Amino acid sequence: MLSHVGVRSLSCCFPSPRLHRLSLTKRNLRKPFIMAALSDDPISEWILTEGKATQITRISPIGGGCINRANRYDTDAGPFFVKSNRSIGPSMFEGESLGLSAMYETKSIRVPKPFKVGPLPSGGSYIIMEFIEFGSSRGDQSVLGRKLAEMHKAGKSNKGFGFDVNNTIGSTPQINTWSSDWVQFYAEHRLGYQLKLAKDQFGDSTIYEKGQRLVKNMGPLFEGAVLEPCLLHGDLWSGNISSDKNGYPLILDPACYYGHNEAEFGMSWCAGFGGSFYKSYFEVMPKQPGFEKRRDLYMLYHYLNHYNLFGSGYRSSAMSIIDDYLRMLKA
Numbered sequence: 001m002l003s004h005v006g007v008r009s010l011s012c013c014f015p016s017p018r019l020h021r022l023s024l025t026k027r028n029l030r031k032p033f034i035m036a037a038l039s040d041d042p043i044s045e046w047i048l049t050e051g052k053a054t055q056i057t058r059i060s061p062i063g064g065g066c067i068n069r070a071n072r073y074d075t076d077a078g079p080f081f082v083k084s085n086r087s088i089g090p091s092m093f094e095g096e097s098l099g100l101s102a103m104y105e106t107k108s109i110r111v112p113k114p115f116k117v118g119p120l121p122s123g124g125s126y127i128i129m130e131f132i133e134f135g136s137s138r139g140d141q142s143v144l145g146r147k148l149a150e151m152h153k154a155g156k157s158n159k160g161f162g163f164d165v166n167n168t169i170g171s172t173p174q175i176n177t178w179s180s181d182w183v184q185f186y187a188e189h190r191l192g193y194q195l196k197l198a199k200d201q202f203g204d205s206t207i208y209e210k211g212q213r214l215v216k217n218m219g220p221l222f223e224g225a226v227l228e229p230c231l232l233h234g235d236l237w238s239g240n241i242s243s244d245k246n247g248y249p250l251i252l253d254p255a256c257y258y259g260h261n262e263a264e265f266g267m268s269w270c271a272g273f274g275g276s277f278y279k280s281y282f283e284v285m286p287k288q289p290g291f292e293k294r295r296d297l298y299m300l301y302h303y304l305n306h307y308n309l310f311g312s313g314y315r316s317s318a319m320s321i322i323d324d325y326l327r328m329l330k331a
């Protein structure tokens, strides 16, 4: 979920719910004329075969997302959560699915288990995943901090910094080409990518040039830090943090990659992490020398992304971070 009300208009990619209620049962799968209809509806087809349901009883829309359409599919095998996008191909959801799987496999913090990604016959794509009943609060902050740190600790990479696929941060491409050097990765694929985007789409050569000056001089900010690749959620703000009905924290809608663990706090200006969150986080992943010095540098990536996505309202925040660092680094 994006952290800004950049709501795009969405239109329905599914046959009507009523049609599903009337026709979609496993028994109907054997009827040739329904088979034809089902191949036009790969979501129901998966749910009624590999999803082990024999009947879809109801399909209800879920609000809250900006980019995609979300639905709850109730079935006799339990509910499924389905997101679809009628113009973007499967690569976006493949990135989300690989990220959710990687986080799920760490057996640390709760995330929905992804089941299936595929193309829609009319264009676009879908993802089917475990449906989670949300609780009323966002869960205990100290448990969230500990579980997130456990994920960072367990999610190791032997390929360096990056991810097996590129994904998106909001709707901006996020390049995850593997690199053995974190500072180089963050300079090129995070800050450098966003700075170039700002120059290309807004003609903003001021932020580009100052930003590049920062990128070339930021090395000392990492002195003394242990820079190991850790699995990151990548877009951790309050809209992507919730709790299940037992109050257990869960995280959603990731933009995963393997990076320096502190980069996870780049969206903390929109996450509401309190003292108890950080205390339990640092009990598992000890705070590294220079953490405070790097905090704004990691936020800069997300401020630049918000500038690129939503326009000039975010420019001054990004610019003042860059100016402060240029002064501090005498660059």
Ligand SMILES: Nc1ncnc2c1ncn2[C@@H]1O[C@H](COP(=O)(O)OP(=O)(O)OP(=O)(O)O)[C@@H](O)[C@H]1O
Residues within 6 Å of the ligand: 001, 002, 062, 063, 064, 065, 066, 067, 068, 069, 070, 081, 083, 112, 129, 130, 131, 132, 133, 170, 252, 253
């Ligand atoms: N696994 C799930 N089970 C139940 N509900 C979910 C699940 N995942 C997300 N939701 C609900 O669906 C809503 C939309 O999901 P999500 O934020 O992932 O959509 P999105 O369109 O991809 O996000 P955005 O466009 O904002 O980046 C969320 O606000 C949340 O309430």
